[in-house]
Amino acid sequence: MRSRILCATLLASALSFSVPALAQASTPAEKQVVELSSAAISLRSVRGEGNETIKVAELFRQTLIAAGWSEDEIEIVPVDDTAYFIATWKGRNPKLAPIVISAHMDVVDAKPEDWERDPFTPVLEDGYLYGRGASDTKFDAVQAMVAVMELRKSGFVPERNIVIAFSGDEETTMITSKIIAERLKHAKLVLNVDGASGTLDEATGQPAYWSWQGAEKTYADFELEVTNPGGHSSAPRDDNAIAQLSGALVKIGAYRFKPELNDITRDYFTKAAQFEHDPLLAAAMRAFAADPTDKAAIAVLRGNPAFAGKIATTCVPTQVTAGHALNALPQRATANVNCRIFPGHPKDEIMAELAAVAGEPAMTIREINAEYVVTAPASPYDETFVGAVTRALHGAFGEVPVIASQSSGASDSMWYRALGVPSYGASGTFMRDSDDYSHGLNERVPLAYIGRSLEYYRLLLIELSSK
Ligand SMILES: [Zn+2]
Incomplete structure (x- = not known):
């Protein structure tokens, strides 16, 4: 894959260099x-x-x-x-x-x-x-x-x-x-x-x-699932797979992993700040590089989708499948949560953190497509x-x-x-x-x-x- 490193809002014209327009393919x-x-x-x-x-x-x-x-x-x-x-x-x-x-x-x-x-x-x-x-x-x-x-x-x-x-x-x-x-x-x-x-x-x-x-960051997909005995929708039970899974997903959707910094991202935030147009964002980048627990800086960076992933692990629900009939209690509700894990954390640790956040005893969680990804420092x-x-x-x-x-x-x-x-x-x-x-x-x-x-x-x- 290839991805551009700095976000589109970064100003790239702060410095200019006298590089002549080269004749293409001249040698x-x-x-x-x-x-x-x-x-x-x-x-x-x-x-x-x-x-x-x-x-x-x-x-x-x-x-x-x-x-x-x-x-x-x-x-x-x-x-x-x-x-x-x-x-x-x-x-x-x-x-x-x-x-x-x-x-x-x-x-x-x-x-x-x-x-x-x-x-x-x-x-x-x-x-x-x-x-x-x-x-x-x-x-x-x-x-x-x-x-x-x-x-x-x-x-x-x-x-x-x-x-x-x-x-x-x-x-x-x-x-x-x-x-x-x-x-x-x-x-x-x-x-x-x-x-x-x-x-x-x-x-x-x-x-x-x-x-x-x-x-x-390490890519990971986690499948969350709740199953129930099901039954007729006219005879509701206390447990409902869709409601249980939804409750878990709401909590996961709102959860924010602890912000962190490594030598690579410290260098990035420190140096890229000089190319950032928005003075508030530039100040937050510098402040975060100096202190990754700075609450005000974290709030600014989290508020920008281009930066939210640079300061922490992120996990978001990306797919849901549930129920089998309009008039039946769901027997199964399944969701995929896609994570981009900050280097240094095993996938198991993040999976356990998601399970704890969900707090739903009926929910199972397992990693899917694990063979395509390895955790790397x-x-x-x-x-x-x-x-x-x-x-x-x-x-x-x-x-x-x-x-x-x-x-x-x-x-x-x-x-x-x-x-x-x-x-x-x-x-x-x-x-x-x-x-x-x-x-x-x-x-x-x-x-x-x-x-x-x-x-x-x-x-x-x-x-x-x-x-
Ligand atoms: Zn490539």
């Missing part, structure tokens, strides 16, 4: 990014019948072999109707823990009839590349891959292995994501290019700020990493502010973090918030900054793989 490497990501977009890598993920992997294999990788450095492993891809560039000291570049080759499905342009026909128009996967995440994957190929062609040899690891079902079951993380659990660090990214100023189109992602706020990305970003884009972020959705990073491997969303792509159509119609990515993004990856990989 062979930039041209290769456009051509290869276009070729990848034209392959319909959607789970189910006709899935072409393995063809994307083949395309990447051929490209790397043309750039100097040997056959035995590249693995394509089919899993069900998809596949995963692991390519290793051996460093001077292969015993050192490797640096992993993570992305995914699959995309969310797209219905051609809903799009203005065919989603699986890449279109270059007005400085954008359009197509399903343009922003999530074929362009990012290709850009990072081309940066690695350029580095290898330049004669640079890393100390550590640099491993390109692309999953094939990140948007659905994450079976390959889980397998890859298990295989690479000895990694020193994962750079997930399907996460965070840079933001362009809406008006000027120049880089305004850049985010790295160090944590994700936040990655550490590691000064070595933060220093390296900041230097690389500034070297390529100028003094753009660098902000940590925690996202409310899950990516492949979840599987690495769950195994104790630090994983950081660190895409070198910059785009306007208003250009973000990930998972939506007319998905697109701007092409103006490919050269700078390649430079960012070059600087970052040299530093991270050299020690």
